Amino acid sequence: MTSTSTPVPGSVAGSAAPADRIARRQVDKFAERRRQLADAALLTLSERGYARTSLREIAKDSGFSHGVLHYYFRDKVDLITYCVRQYKAHCVERHDGIVATATAPDALLAGVADALAGTLAQDALMHRLWYDLRSQSLFEESFRADVAEIDDSLERMIWRTVEAYAGLVGAVPTCSPSFAYATVDGLFAQALLRHLAGAPDALDDLRAGVRRQLPTLVG
Amino acid sequence: MTSTSTPVPGSVAGSAAPADRIARRQVDKFAERRRQLADAALLTLSERGYARTSLREIAKDSGFSHGVLHYYFRDKVDLITYCVRQYKAHCVERHDGIVATATAPDALLAGVADALAGTLAQDALMHRLWYDLRSQSLFEESFRADVAEIDDSLERMIWRTVEAYAGLVGAVPTCSPSFAYATVDGLFAQALLRHLAGAPDALDDLRAGVRRQLPTLVG
DNA sequence: GACGCTCTTGGACGGTCGTCAAGGAATCCT
DNA sequence: AGGATTCCTTGACGACCGTCCAAGAGCGTC
Structure with missing residues (x-):
């Protein structure tokens, strides 16, 4: 997606198409931050319990602002x-x-x-x-x-x-x-x-x- | 109820002092309404769960206004x-x-x-x-x-x-x-x-x- | 250096919450 | 009957909630 004309951005001589690599890297980055945020959420949840944990609190403990959660999670x-x-x-x-x-x-x-x-x-x-x-x-x-x-x-x-x-x-x-x-x-x-x-x-x-x-x- | 000037509401001739009877009856009335409200609360709680039940909802299901709960319960x-x-x-x-x-x-x-x-x-x-x-x-x-x-x-x-x-x-x-x-x-x-x-x-x-x-x- | 895209921020909105106070309604006592 | 007391309603307040959005930061690409 959004692939330009650059053939090889990195140093690794890959046999895969660049578009694939770029897409995969973006997906991985996205998924990785999801995991990171979920880890923080899991920690906060285990300390405060489901009913008493707000998204703002999860975000604060994760070091991010509260708005970012809706970028990585639907709700x-x-x-x-x-x-x-x-x-x-x-x-x-x-x-x-x-x-x-x-x-x-x-x-x-x-x-x-x-x-x-x-x-x-x-x-x-x-x-x-x-x-x-x-x-x-x-x-x-x-x-x-x-x-x-x-x-x-x-x-x-x-x-x-x-x-x-x-x-x-x-x-x-x-x-x-x-x-x-x-x-x-x-x-x-x-x-x-x-x-x-x-x-x-x-x-x-x-x-x-x-x-x-x-x-x-x-x- | 809504008794007028009738001296003896019930048929039982009580030997207890009137003040005691009054105090006890008031206490009983208070406790009885507490029980009644708690019954309604228990019903609402069992349907919606603790986290999702608000005092307003409990009061509404009990037929009273939401303010009455703080008359009978501290918080x-x-x-x-x-x-x-x-x-x-x-x-x-x-x-x-x-x-x-x-x-x-x-x-x-x-x-x-x-x-x-x-x-x-x-x-x-x-x-x-x-x-x-x-x-x-x-x-x-x-x-x-x-x-x-x-x-x-x-x-x-x-x-x-x-x-x-x-x-x-x-x-x-x-x-x-x-x-x-x-x-x-x-x-x-x-x-x-x-x-x-x-x-x-x-x-x-x-x-x-x-x-x-x-x-x-x-x- | 300017552009395009992803990522992040922080504020705003509508809603609901627990709590409280002021006042009306009902009841009781004399 | 009338005043005192108890009981209940109503409306308001501040706080917090999930959600959304406009704007900016960061950064690789041309």
């Missing part, structure tokens, strides 16, 4: 939706590979329990935001699809854990994926609630709870 | 807090007596599962509001104490169920109250999510999930 819903998707990527990526490293049942149990307790402690504000947005999706129709998609990916993540554990103990899962996710997520949500309220034993209880619940899901 | 937080307490009473009262009627383990399981599925279907909007407010309490310091109190009462409610079931099967609970509550509440929250999303098997899955999880909590 507030577009921004939040993009943030939620970014959150999903960040979340699933973090949990990948934990299950695969364990070779013994108890090691898997300990690994998963520690991983859950670890991310709960480290990304507490992010998880808080997740439960906030999940609640909001029950009222705001616009969020429902994206939230449901993330919830499904989390359910699949837990289900992979159950399947791996079943394989290590030479058994098969005896429950549905949604049952496994619901109970483990319940433990996680409760632990987050108590952790943020200052309960010192929240993390240990989460670890113990996961180690207790997972074996009941196979047989 | 918005005072109103919401009062509503939450009212919600707690409504919720715990509804669940009382379900456990006591069962005399066989399987009847208890079925009763509890049906009760949970029933209230989820019937009071779905109210439960949605509860999870909304519980999420808000993670951000808004003012709600935290009241929400934690309700959460405790729910945990105790589940724990009573576990103890009753353990008694019927001649065993004792083998988990902590918070573990029992976390897993059951996880099942309930997930079922609510799917039920409101239109999943037809959400209620059955909740029933099956409760019937499966409860026996694993005793031994």
Whole structure:
């Protein structure tokens, strides 16, 4: 787009047409700033919560003026939706590979329990935001699809854990994926609630709870 | 009402001093209107969610003008807090007596599962509001104490169920109250999510999930 | 150096919010 | 009946919201 007659603007001898490169670079720049703004938004959102975060506040924390958000995002819903998707990527990526490293049942149990307790402690504000947005999706129709998609990916993540554990103990899962996710997520949500309220034993209880619940899901 | 000079409005001959009666009646009237307004607020809140409900909207749904809310409540937080307490009473009262009627383990399981599925279907909007407010309490310091109190009462409610079931099967609970509550509440929250999303098997899955999880909590 | 384009700014608009005060309406008491 | 008190309405205020827009800055291209 808007390509002029310049054949090669950069030093790289590209085989692609210059118009493509220019377009790609512009797109990349655009997408990169989108990501950057979404990162700042995610940070502000996790600190203040969805209901109390305004676009002006997000922009201020990002170092830009409030008008720029409407240059990169159609409206507030577009921004939040993009943030939620970014959150999903960040979340699933973090949990990948934990299950695969364990070779013994108890090691898997300990690994998963520690991983859950670890991310709960480290990304507490992010998880808080997740439960906030999940609640909001029950009222705001616009969020429902994206939230449901993330919830499904989390359910699949837990289900992979159950399947791996079943394989290590030479058994098969005896429950549905949604049952496994619901109970483990319940433990996680409760632990987050108590952790943020200052309960010192929240993390240990989460670890113990996961180690207790997972074996009941196979047989 | 609109009584004229009649000395005795009611038929009951009160021995209390008139001033006391007057004061009490005024207090009762004040408290009664508070309850009435809180009821309307609870209804509006459950339909629109905390973040999207304004005092003007609550007042309009209650049939009063928006200014009256500040006559009966100090500010918005005072109103919401009062509503939450009212919600707690409504919720715990509804669940009382379900456990006591069962005399066989399987009847208890079925009763509890049906009760949970029933209230989820019937009071779905109210439960949605509860999870909304519980999420808000993670951000808004003012709600935290009241929400934690309700959460405790729910945990105790589940724990009573576990103890009753353990008694019927001649065993004792083998988990902590918070573990029992976390897993059951996880099942309930997930079922609510799917039920409101239109999943037809959400209620059955909740029933099956409760019937499966409860026996694993005793031994 | 002038132009064209992308990127960014900051102000303005209409709307809604919580809060409050002044005054009218209803009710109560003597 | 009439004054005192309680109850409720109405309108206003300042603040903040999402959104839009005109204008300027930055910068590579001719």
